[in-house]
Amino acid sequence: MSEIEVPSAVVEAFDFGGEVVDVAPLGQGRINGSFLISTRGGTRWPKYVLQRINTHVFVDPGALMDNIVAVTDYLKPGIAAEGGDPLRETLSVVKTRMGQSWWRDDDGSPWRAYLFVDGMVCHQSASSPQVFHDAGEAFGTFARRLDEFPVDVLHSTIASFHDTRVRLAGFLVAVDRDRVRRVSTCPAEIDAVLARRDQCARLMGLADAGQMPIRVTHNDTKLNNVLMDPADRRRACVIDLDTVMPGLAVHDFGDAIRYGANRTDEDDPDIDRVGLDRAMFEAFTIGWVRGFGPGLTPIEKANLVWGVRAMTLEQGMRFLTDYLDGDRYYGVAYPTQNLDRARNQFALLSDIESHLAQLEQIVADLV
DSSP: OOOOOOOHHHHHHBOOSSEEEEEEEOOOOSSSEEEEEEEESOSSOSEEEEEEOOTTTOSOHHHHHHHHHHHHHHHHHHHHHTTOOHHHHSOOEEOBTTSOSOEEOTTSOEEEEEEOOTTOEEOSSOSSHHHHHHHHHHHHHHHHHTTTSOGGGSOOSSTTTTOHHHHHHHHHHHHHHOTTSOGGGOHHHHHHHHTTGGGTTHHHHHHHTTOSOOEEEOSOOOGGGEEEOTTOTTOEEEOOOTTOEEEOHHHHHHHHHHHHSBSSOTTOOOGGGOOBOHHHHHHHHHHHHHHHGGGOOHHHHHTHHHHHHHHHHHHHHHHHHHHHTTSSSSOOSSTTHHHHHHHHHHHHHHHHHHTHHHHHHHHHHHO
């Protein structure tokens, strides 16, 4: 349940097309506060999502919303041309009564609203390879539909978000600073990063050299960022577009795998349960490649497994950095949760590294 209260002026600022009869907390997101708006007597949509944008993470809400409006407006005609439903297969921004894409309240907090896509299913974990395959196809299709979008018009809503070199630099600063005196509690985890520091430059180095294409990427391809239509598994809506910006397709692929193909949750402190499920890996890869289509370049195909390694290492670093900094970014339920999350990712990374040849062969056979 969200602890954020919604000022009445915020509700009144948006054009919901009817009488607002209920405002209820919605979802399990870690970053933005979300609410379900229910209306009656209107001529439009009966339900909406209202969100307060977290400015500690997204410092420029105007740039953020410019990206989302540009991408969703671009997607809708393509979805319709493929016989899909643009109101269900991408987000629809609800404007304010003044025609703006977001609104700032008296306290300075920015808010935005979307149509609520009803009747869709959000999976917090992959219950079967088929579910994960369908998520892969949704993310691959999302990338394909944006293949010709002019990527240069997008803002970087979080600078160097998936530049693992930058994440490494931030980690080293956190270790050196030892803000809350936790370095002595995690020497093995620190060493796990330092032993792999030379890996951090590979993918962005290829991009800097012009060998890896910069595309429109989602940058947070968790399974629960896809809404799936239970009546037609090929109809899906990719949500949480806050980090849509220029990036690498292999990062999107890798982040989805490290989150969804782990045999246990990334919050699980029992690392004996951690490991990469090869059936899930194969299912997602099949779906993602099918959705993406023929546009993948040879260098991207050759680095898909590297994307999984890089994103797992990067996420482990991010959790460990936050632990060393006093849990300033990720919410925690107990003091060592971010450390447990980091250990989970490093255990997953070790399993990936021990099966590299097998994973590379799976990709080679499929793509």
